[in-house]
Amino acid sequence: MGRSFFVRDASNVFYCWPTAMASFEALLNRWQSAGVLDEEAARRIRAFESEWRKPAGLRWQGIVALILGAILLACGVVLFVSAHWDQIGPGARLAVVLGMVSVFHLGGAWVRSRFHGLSTALQAVGTVSTGAAIALVGQIFNIQEHWPAAVLMWALAALAGWVLLRDEAQQTLALLLVPAWILSEFLYAAEGHIGADAYAGRFLIVWAVLYLTLFLGSKHKIVQWILFAVGVIAANAGTALLLEGWRSWGDQTFLSPGLRTWGWVDIAVLPLIFSVFKVRKSVIPVAVAVLFAIALPWCQLIRTEPGSYPNYVYSEPNLAAHALVAAFAVFIVWWGFMRTSRALTGLGIVWFALAVGWFSNSSILGNLSRSLISQVLEAATALFVIWWGMRLASKILVNIGVVGFAFVVLWFYSSDIMGKLGRSLGLIGLGILFLAGGWALEKTRRGLVAGMRKTDLSAGEAQ
Numbered sequence: 001m002g003r004s005f006f007v008r009d010a011s012n013v014f015y016c017w018p019t020a021m022a023s024f025e026a027l028l029n030r031w032q033s034a035g036v037l038d039e040e041a042a043r044r045i046r047a048f049e050s051e052w053r054k055p056a057g058l059r060w061q062g063i064v065a066l067i068l069g070a071i072l073l074a075c076g077v078v079l080f081v082s083a084h085w086d087q088i089g090p091g092a093r094l095a096v097v098l099g100m101v102s103v104f105h106l107g108g109a110w111v112r113s114r115f116h117g118l119s120t121a122l123q124a125v126g127t128v129s130t131g132a133a134i135a136l137v138g139q140i141f142n143i144q145e146h147w148p149a150a151v152l153m154w155a156l157a158a159l160a161g162w163v164l165l166r167d168e169a170q171q172t173l174a175l176l177l178v179p180a181w182i183l184s185e186f187l188y189a190a191e192g193h194i195g196a197d198a199y200a201g202r203f204l205i206v207w208a209v210l211y212l213t214l215f216l217g218s219k220h221k222i223v224q225w226i227l228f229a230v231g232v233i234a235a236n237a238g239t240a241l242l243l244e245g246w247r248s249w250g251d252q253t254f255l256s257p258g259l260r261t262w263g264w265v266d267i268a269v270l271p272l273i274f275s276v277f278k279v280r281k282s283v284i285p286v287a288v289a290v291l292f293a294i295a296l297p298w299c300q301l302i303r304t305e306p307g308s309y310p311n312y313v314y315s316e317p318n319l320a321a322h323a324l325v326a327a328f329a330v331f332i333v334w335w336g337f338m339r340t341s342r343a344l345t346g347l348g349i350v351w352f353a354l355a356v357g358w359f360s361n362s363s364i365l366g367n368l369s370r371s372l373i374s375q376v377l378e379a380a381t382a383l384f385v386i387w388w389g390m391r392l393a394s395k396i397l398v399n400i401g402v403v404g405f406a407f408v409v410l411w412f413y414s415s416d417i418m419g420k421l422g423r424s425l426g427l428i429g430l431g432i433l434f435l436a437g438g439w440a441l442e443k444t445r446r447g448l449v450a451g452m453r454k455t456d457l458s459a460g461e462a463q
Helices: 025-033 039-051 060-083 090-110 116-140 147-165 168-190 196-214 221-242 257-277 280-298 319-338 342-360 367-392 395-420 423-462
Strands: 004-008 014-018 300-304 312-317
Touching: 025 039, 090 116, 116 147, 116 168, 147 168, 168 196, 168 221, 168 257, 196 221, 196 257, 196 280, 196 342, 221 280, 221 342, 257 280, 280 319, 319 342, 319 367, 342 367, 367 395, 395 423
Parallel strands: none
Antiparallel strands: 004 014, 300 312
16 A cells, blocks of 8 residues: 655645655646646645655565575575485485475574565475475385375475465465365376366366456465466466367276266366355356366367277367357456456457467368458457557557557458469558558557547546
């Protein structure tokens, strides 16, 4: 929250001014023009702002330095241990592993009262090192291999760190490692069966949507953005796995009924329960993600390669798969717009653009019809970005939408018109397109920006 203070004008009216705002000069000029502030009050505000300094805090440069320092420190420790691993015995190896984890956590505890940011970074490195320590201890003593158990122990360590330290780094690690353990256990049991990849893709897409929508507007910004980034990656990876369908090799068998039930508990029941009882705003997107994950693997053209041994069954997405992915992207855009989340809306727009590009490179329809449909969809996306920028009074979005629309026009000319003309006529038409089209787009862009500015000034005067 920004610090605020009050000033009084000649009419004994108090005004509250948030000093956390990046720029106040334009607002002062607008308020003076509207007669809300007199010259004396504006002068006093400028004098106060020029003298006031925000208390020293951890700026973004310090945060970046701490993150890079933690990563480099962890990498250096790993490289040092791996270089000398073969030269030390089992007892010394165990001591090195335990010391690696203890030093980071003890160092973080020692500097916590003096430099909280450094303490958080050291504690995070210590929790990350715990995962490596668990794997190394298993290697030292030749413990029977069940790698999901190692992920479980690592997740428990992160949960303990979250409970004890209550910081964002431990919370992020815990929220990432618990689903990782659940997925690891399922993949370990489903290894070698038909449909294991499809169920893994369903898990990734549903949990990704849960994390994408669960932390919207959270006060823990580091947790929000890290989980948002991981959710974006997981959503794309899950969609790719869902598009694999039900491929199989040789004598592979389908998942057993018990394993399927376990899989659906992980995929649908747990996210829905968590979204219902914790944060109700995620129920609708999670339910839509579940339906999307159920339907997409079946939108396939399944074929068997003739003459191959063992029989190879492969699949290819059909038209319904392309439409389903595009519709899910539109839903993400709509949900982000409803929740006033620029990040979620932007993700949906990018996802829709990728779906259109994927469709334009497919072999489902003829080249001409497929190209025209793709161009129409891209143009509609650009127009939506322009409209959305107008709604949010964002010049950046309007400019991006105009550039996107210009790209679609250029794409249409180069792919469908230029090839049918001669080389000289094609270049002449391209030059005319750049000159006339550039002038028309720039004139339209300036008109849109001017309209936004007038609307903004009218709203300010009304307030």
